[in-house]
Amino acid sequence: MTLYYLDDLAPGQHFKGNARARVEENAIKAFAREFDPQPFHLDNEAARDSLFGSLAASGWHTAALTMRLLVDCEPKLAGGIIGAGFDELRWPLPVRPGDELRVELEVLEVRPSRSKPTQGLVKLRTTTLNQHDQPVQVSVGNLVVPRRPAQ
Template identity: 45%
Template sequence: MRFADFHPGMIIEAGPRRVDEEEMLAFARRYDPQWFHVDAEAAVEGRFGALIASGWQTCGIAMELAVRAALHDSESFASPGVEQVRWPHPVFAGDELRLRAEVLEVRTSRSRPELGVLSWRWYLLNQHDKEVLELRATSLFDLRPAAARA
């Protein structure tokens, strides 16, 4: 999508995206090696009764879906940050996740009018419509002509 295609109130959906145990383990072993992410036997005895995906992996999956649905081939080039990251429910192996993103604000930067600013709230839902991630993100877009961006 192009920056001009976004408008407040717009809903963007993507997915589903299946999460498997091998992927969960590989991510957790490298980036978040807490016992409930990497030790299946111990996780069975834990609060959730099974391995759960790292919340950071969940964020990455949401990003993957946002790129596929909206940011691929856009003028997007960076983000100044993310606000209010929440993981209300865990992600388990075999879950099918889908993104529902709501556009909150679309504007040009007050100080740099060649930059587009998109504020949106992402919800990642599993196959039971349980919310596994909620965050508010800001994406920046380069609004200069294509030749100037090259």
């Protein structure tokens, strides 16, 4: 496993995650019961009469699955995935029971810190795709990434 430091990253780099997450109906409902108890996430009949037309996972469930996929895929960032906030978070399509999710990453910006020379910020676009290669979540986040230690 390769660890990526700030110095290893450059705008324009692309990474395709190899991890997959299958979304089951019972998991959609369990997440919704605890964190987003709206009828279209909990009940198939209520979901049919909603904007979604059928059961849909909470966007926050999609975000949690995306985080898991990020932890399980390359690049492995030195120091872990340490968020410093999002510039963008969208859910262009709902996640449905049976969907299989994966992530693709694009490095947008790399900025060494002026006040903390041992680290910097990486702006990263993360696209979560379903099995049809349709984006179900797109986020642009800022991560704190350590610089490579001096030898």
